Amino acid sequence: MRITWVSGNDKPQEVQYGDGQSQTSQVTTFTQHDMCSSILKSPASDFGWHDPGYIHSAVMTGLNPSSNFTYRYGSDSAGWSGRITFRTPPAGGSDELMFIAFGDMGKAPRDPSLEHFIQPGSISVIEATANEVSSGYVDSIFHIGDISYATGFLVEWDFFLHLIYPVASATSYMTAIGNHERDYVSSGSVYITPDSGGECGVPYETYFPMPTAEKDKPWYSIEQGSVHFTVISTEHDWTEKSEQYNWMNNDMAAVDRSRTPWLISIG
Template sequence: MAKEVESGQVDSVFHIGDISYATGFLVEWDYFLSLIQPVASHVTYMTAIGNHERDYINSGSVYITPDSGGECGVAYEAYFPMPTSAKDKPWYSINQAGIHFTVISTEHPWTENSEQYEWIGNDLASVDRSKTPWVIFTGHRPMYSSYPGNVDGRFTDALEPLLLKEKVDLALWGHVHNYERTCAVFQKDCKAMPTKGGDGIDTYDNTNYTAPVHVVIGTAGFKLDKFSENQIYDGWSLSRHTEFGYIRGHATKEELKIEFVISNTGTVGDSFVINKGKKQQSSWSKKLLPDKSLKDILGEIKL
């Protein structure tokens, strides 16, 4: 990712939770901040909060675990001040070029009528699609994962209808330490499948919107969660990888291109396109460094 940033073709990086795994040891934060300096000192570095920043007993987190080592989000908010409305309300949205990013906290209450739920509904409803035609929804814990024990059905039941109602194009998640991409899915039912473009890339047609595409990108530096060789996967799971990497993306008004880059080789492990409006054949660079048209990057240093 540092090489990508050096190319000058990167606008921003998104790191979706479990930032440093310091879990109460301040020196780990110092070490991590030093590691990301070649990236974070040159481009916008946006973050979401995860269980290893926030969760602790009697902290008010949704999940009562010792995962933050007693940090309870304090260190995270000090090191990564995001454009939130108030302290310990780590949800926000930003517009970058043609993309509206909605960033939530999966660790704070998200049930119907909660403060965050109301904010999410209002934020998504307020998007001006003439200015930002793409909506990308991000949070730490996923709504879809084939890896056992990592999806909270209550979370999916509460928020998935909002994503469908407001026509979210892409949902990005961490928490599970692998890569997995879905069809255009709602309530575990594929509402639309991608087709192969002229270049062989999976292409989702959003000229007639059906449902969001979900991608888990938890492949950034902690231990990996391997998929089972004998598992039979649900039809919504289209692509799976257990390798360290990140995703990079480029958006025009009519096309959103995403690549999963395998870090140690620079090769592309998975790629897909979401189209709306005029259809066009996508062109892809198979090198680590993007061509000069690649202006946005989505990714994580460490989940």
């Protein structure tokens, strides 16, 4: 299980969890030069830029499925988070899975004057999801495309991460890329639109390191309970004989339906 957090400190930190276990974080970031632009500067590369700090990520191993454990992250020099309780999803091939799936959520602060583009419904979505998570009836969350709607105004990723913290810190939070994370002119996206504001998937893939093969190939599959999830990118070529199409074909063909009888393709 991977945990990701943001810090102002570039030195590796730790996640401490379970009964005395710990893992050291890998640290990364991105710069203004990583953003896309064109003849006219994009928001992400110019007036919308905001330094993201340092993104820490660590994989917690040795966890039992369908189990609660506590963890904290940080360091003595940078400070520690509080103790957080997390529940792992069921193992692939087990009988039952209860999950929530949604897309196009975005974010909205309590004071909407702070942002250029808000999605007021996001607050009620997170509040309802948090109630389900706290009740113990949710094993996993899938947020499929159009994640934060920062669209090149990078500080809004901070607002979004703060919004989802109550649920993303307590249960599995899986994502898929959307046009408002990836698309930009001359960037390799299928759709030639400025929808990402010049982000071109860089902040998304840094904040949400999914189990993909490599950067800018944001398709992957996982198994939880009785479900095999094939997660695709609608913003990359998925036509017949494309790299993503071949991957989808091979992934779905390899599913053991006696183990995971449900196959859900999302993107």
